[in-house]
Amino acid sequence: MEEIGHGLWRAFQLIFSLDPQVWAILLLSLQVSGTALVIAALLGVPFGSWLALTRFRGRRPVVALVYTGMGLPPVVVGLIVYLALSRSGPLGGLGWLFTPAAMVIAQVVIALPIIAGFTMAAVMGVNPNLKQQVTSLGATPWQATLAILQEARLGVIVAIIAGFGGIISEVGAVMMVGGNIEGSTRVLTTAIVLETSKGAFATAVALGIILLTITFLVNVALLRLQGRAFER
Amino acid sequence: MQKVGSIFIILVLASLAAALGCSRSPKSLTLATTTSTYDTGLLDALVPPFEKANKVKVKVVAVGTGQALALGERGDADVLLVHDPKGEAKFVADGFGVERQDVMYNDFVIVGPSSDPAGIKNMKIAAQAFTQIAQRQTTFISRGDESGTHTKEKTIWQQAGISPQGSWYQAVGQGMGATLNLASEKGAYTLTDRGTYLAYQRNLGLTILVEGDEALRNQYGVIAVNPARLPKIKYDLARKFIDYITSSETQKVIANFGRDKYGQSLFFPNASNN
Numbered sequence: 001m002e003e004i005g006h007g008l009w010r011a012f013q014l015i016f017s018l019d020p021q022v023w024a025i026l027l028l029s030l031q032v033s034g035t036a037l038v039i040a041a042l043l044g045v046p047f048g049s050w051l052a053l054t055r056f057r058g059r060r061p062v063v064a065l066v067y068t069g070m071g072l073p074p075v076v077v078g079l080i081v082y083l084a085l086s087r088s089g090p091l092g093g094l095g096w097l098f099t100p101a102a103m104v105i106a107q108v109v110i111a112l113p114i115i116a117g118f119t120m121a122a123v124m125g126v127n128p129n130l131k132q133q134v135t136s137l138g139a140t141p142w143q144a145t146l147a148i149l150q151e152a153r154l155g156v157i158v159a160i161i162a163g164f165g166g167i168i169s170e171v172g173a174v175m176m177v178g179g180n181i182e183g184s185t186r187v188l189t190t191a192i193v194l195e196t197s198k199g200a201f202a203t204a205v206a207l208g209i210i211l212l213t214i215t216f217l218v219n220v221a222l223l224r225l226q227g228r229a230f231e232r
Numbered sequence: 233m234q235k236v237g238s239i240f241i242i243l244v245l246a247s248l249a250a251a252l253g254c255s256r257s258p259k260s261l262t263l264a265t266t267t268s269t270y271d272t273g274l275l276d277a278l279v280p281p282f283e284k285a286n287k288v289k290v291k292v293v294a295v296g297t298g299q300a301l302a303l304g305e306r307g308d309a310d311v312l313l314v315h316d317p318k319g320e321a322k323f324v325a326d327g328f329g330v331e332r333q334d335v336m337y338n339d340f341v342i343v344g345p346s347s348d349p350a351g352i353k354n355m356k357i358a359a360q361a362f363t364q365i366a367q368r369q370t371t372f373i374s375r376g377d378e379s380g381t382h383t384k385e386k387t388i389w390q391q392a393g394i395s396p397q398g399s400w401y402q403a404v405g406q407g408m409g410a411t412l413n414l415a416s417e418k419g420a421y422t423l424t425d426r427g428t429y430l431a432y433q434r435n436l437g438l439t440i441l442v443e444g445d446e447a448l449r450n451q452y453g454v455i456a457v458n459p460a461r462l463p464k465i466k467y468d469l470a471r472k473f474i475d476y477i478t479s480s481e482t483q484k485v486i487a488n489f490g491r492d493k494y495g496q497s498l499f500f501p502n503a504s505n506n
Contacts, residue, residue: 086306086307086308087306087307087308087462087464087465088306088307088308088462089306092307092462092464093464095464097308098262098291098293098308179291179293180293180294181291181292181293182292184289184291196410197267197271197406197407197409197410197413198271198409198432199409199412199413199432199435199436
């Protein structure tokens with residue numbers, strides 16, 4: 001267990017010496033997962049709300065698919081995105097394999113069902129009378145949906161937090177489609193795998209501590225979005 | 233909602249900045265190589281001068297030799313530096329690669345706990361040591377990942393006339409460094425290239441028990457991926473990299489690599505034009 005202590009000390013060293021390599025890895029982690037989160041939220045929140053508020057044939061299987069997607073193994077996502085972006089694959093012409101763009105795509109696929117699923121649950125938890133009330137007050141369907149989302153805000157933020165947690169901590173997909181290339185596609189999780197395989201446990205623990213700290217700080221920031229809803 | 237909206241705008245701007253960061257690197261060469269050349273730090277010594285001289289970014293993807301060859305087959309790498317002469321010959325014969333050249337060699341060694349429960353220390357023939365490990369059923373960790381090391385291990389089992397199975401034979405499917413750590417934790421035997429072993433020796437409770445058998449030679453080769461198969465493959469740069477790594481200057485760097493740190497060379501250059 002002494003590695004944990006060494007790791008803490010090493011984490012301080014790495015952070016406060018402003019080690020440029022560590023900063024580059026940290027920044028790339030945030031860029032990739034941040035970009036993926038924004039894209040997944042922009043798609044997933046509306047999709048989840050729509051699933052919650054609309055009744056249509058085949059809704060049940062679609063919901064089952066979304067729930068299955070919430071448990072998608074990152075390595076499977078990585079494998080499929082790899083095969084798609086490979087120079088021999090259908091999207092090979094883009095030249096995105098082993099670039100951050102490929103990592104963003106994989107993480108969007110992982111985060112999207114998580115965000116959509118939790119958003120749907122949150123929206124369905126809102127009192128169904130609310131829609132009638134605001135509609136009778138003259139709200140358009142669009143305004144009514146916004147009012148419901150406002151009411152479901154607590155759960156929607158949790159959906160986004162869960163999506164972020166799923167991708168910032170994920171290693172299987174980014175390893176496969178990014179390649180863990182130094183100075184180009186190495187993120188915190190793949191760096192941890194590399195350092196561990198090298199036997200450099202203190203550095204690996206240090207990177208793990210940095211990853212946890214960042215996740216904590218991002219979650220604190222996201223919690224502020226919940227705002228007063230959380231205080232009630 | 234305004235607060236949510238403004239934070240969304242900030243996030244979108246941040247992601248735009250990130251996207252700009254994504255679209256870069258005008259010229260790059262993808263090198264698929266084995267964990268052994270990467271983990272020892274050899275590529276950190278070889279790649280930067282090449283990048284500088286050719287104004288190119290070399291993207292090093294460090295995987296097992298099996299996966300490196302697969303990346304080459306799909307055209308996802310431009311040049312390979314691997315160590316599985318049989319697999320490499322097949323790769324070239326199947327039309328996936330061109331201009332394979334020897335680069336360097338080192339050797340494999342059989343390592344295990346110093347207590348040596350199978351009693352193989354100082355045996356001269358690797359296949360005999362393997363036979364004894366199998367007979368005594370002492371734990372043996374196999375890479376099990378179609379890497380060059382794994383291929384060599386399978387060849388030695390073949391020479392010994394044994395198809396290893398049972399609870400004493402554990403295939404872990406991990407890189408060399410991770411496999412050494414595992415073997416060390418379990419007090420088990422494993423086959424490793426000498427370079428990776430020396431690089432991680434200080435973290436390990438393993439000693440070299442068998443070495444020097446001609447069957448344990450570990451030859452590295454460089455191959456350009458066949459540009460006739462896919463237009464995107466950067467053959468010219470791959471060709472330059474092959475010329476660079478087999479040049480007499482680079483071969484000298486390889487010969488000296490590791491001497492300051494380990495007191496001995498980790499790789500012995502043997503490119504034919506040297």
